[in-house]
Amino acid sequence: MLHPEEIVNKLKEYIGDGLLEWEVRTRFDGVTNIREQKHLYIKLNRGAFHRSVAFLYKISPLHISCPMASIESEEAIELIYPFMIYSGHGDQTEQPLIVSYDIPKSDLRTVSVTDIIPGIIIMERETQEMLGIEVENLPDERRIFTPDNMEEGFLPLRDKVSGISEE
Amino acid sequence: MLSTVSRIMQQFFGRRSTNVFPVKYAPESVIDALAGGDIHPPISMPEGYRGKLSYDFDKCIGCGMCLKVCPAKALEDYPIMDTEKNRPSKRIVFYRGKCTYCEECVKVCPVGAIKLNPDFMMANYEKYGDDQIEGIEKRREFEVKEGQ
């Protein structure tokens, strides 16, 4: 089992400049047996995302824990993927590996990782319909939660953009 | 297999596992003759049961903390004139149809003016009928309308 810093070093070797920032945060829980849990936050370049996931999956199969969260700023949307690594090893050794990258608003596109983690498909479909980010190479492009007859351009989870006026 | 058969027998002749609705609370139009209330008497609720909300108008100081924590926005404030202290103050009404019975307002109230009672009989046809709004009589009496 690799330490978060070792994972970062390996990843840095592989993608180089694609890795923009990283941080390890520690969390403790338990009463008589206090366990330490290291959370690794990685910020990537959009172009390096697919390669990095493929690389990390080779270290140990990734588990996607939560649908992608997003932070909207003036010119970009940050998409956050909460992955887990070393799931199912027991003994409180799972490591959260939170990968994020910016998508400029002028070019709302990203690439699907369903070829590596097939279980992520519903989350990518949700991201596509809720945030309006076009996910390339998605095997199934239909809507999942919103109705099929919903107006084009109405993006429920975006802060400011909405196809329907407030009147 | 045998255990299954004994289970079936139990289910036929055994005790019911759920509580039967107390006849006492049945609408009068349905069973006048049984309104005495001895058949299926009500089962006592455990201590701390979160049921019907009650509000003490006189204890309330109008701080508005309950409005801040209520998750369902089931509370509404209205202006009154506090005659004792001779200054404007606020009091609240509760829309029982919106209440989620989380007890957050009870915990936050600094003077204990709000309480949850063990009473659970709250069904009604009118969502905003008078008996579904706690403190409505006081509001009609004391509310200071605009321009007064």
Next chain:
Amino acid sequence: MSNKETYKLQIGPTHPAFKEPVRFEFEVDGEHVLHADIDMGYTHRGIEHVSKERNFIQIIYLLERICGICSTSHPMAYCLAVENAAEIEVPARAKYIRTIVGELERLHSHLLWAGVAAHEVGFDTLFYTTWDIREKVMDCLEVISGNRVNYAMLTIGGVRRDIIGEVAEAVNKTVEYYSDLYSQLEDIMLNDMSLRLRTENVGILTYDEALKLCAVGPTARASGLAKDVRADYAVNAYPDIPWLKAITPNDVGKKPVGDIYDRIVVRVLEIKQSVDIIRFCMENMPGGEIVAEPKAVKVINQLKKVKAHGIGRYEGPRGEVSHYDILDNNECPVGVKVKAPTYSNIISWVPMFRGAEIADIPIIMSSIDPCIACSDRASFVEGEGKKTVSFGELRKLSMEKMNKIRRGL
């Protein structure tokens, strides 16, 4: 190439065999299902959007209503996420109480599921039995929290009610009741011939598929994938329990196949595990405070000053519940992302249905213990004429309604 034509069989959105609205489109050849397609979103309520307009305390009760069965799991994951972001230390006693309430919930959820599954295969005696014995744990939860469902036990930084005196006695009694009953329950659930015939080698999800499709909870564990947040990730009092581990069919000396029977095995063993965990917690519960900051308004003010991300994970009865919260110096979070266990398991239905018979559809569907309401979380559709309305519009409509009522006063 045969010239046999296949048919499309549509089941849902509402169907007597399903407990919640979800639509399936099966491609069938005679009695055999070739392919299944899933359509969801019929109970989408926009909880993630609504959360952005509520303060941190109000959200707890909103999230509690994502699902009636796992009504502790969602607030638990949310509280853990906020505590993770704001670095709030939870008192030791509160951790134990959280564990007890969570395990009682698991007990009732697994019994409820056993009843539903038994009903789906037409074994109504077992349905009656499990729901009958489930009443005891519901009563216990009512004594602890004051309500049978939606316990409202959790708050940020601890719990709201203590387990002492009569309440502790009620919990101990419940533990005894289930320990005595367990062998009988295990006998009926695992050895009954008719149940085995209906469930063995039906709805198979292999280990590789479970891993690739990121399955969680008993569904994954029945396939031999030992994923369990309680054992993998340090939450509450679980790290204290030395014997705690993820349960797989290996524990009864059976090689995991990933069929429905294995899912029954896992859940039945988890009933025993839950009882043992509750007993452990009752025996080892430390004293002290139950909440870090009892005043809700102070908690809100404290969280106003936080700018951080938090992740909260908890093993609900159905699997991993995961929340990702983004705090940004505001009274309300700027982002709340919710993942319910069924969300991860939906896609696992596809391999399970492949090759199944039409008569097995209801039991395969319920074998993952689905909670569609959990996975669908904004209603943008108005009932009449299927008009799409925006949130602002919806609020304006409800304000008008309220004003009408007020004028009537």
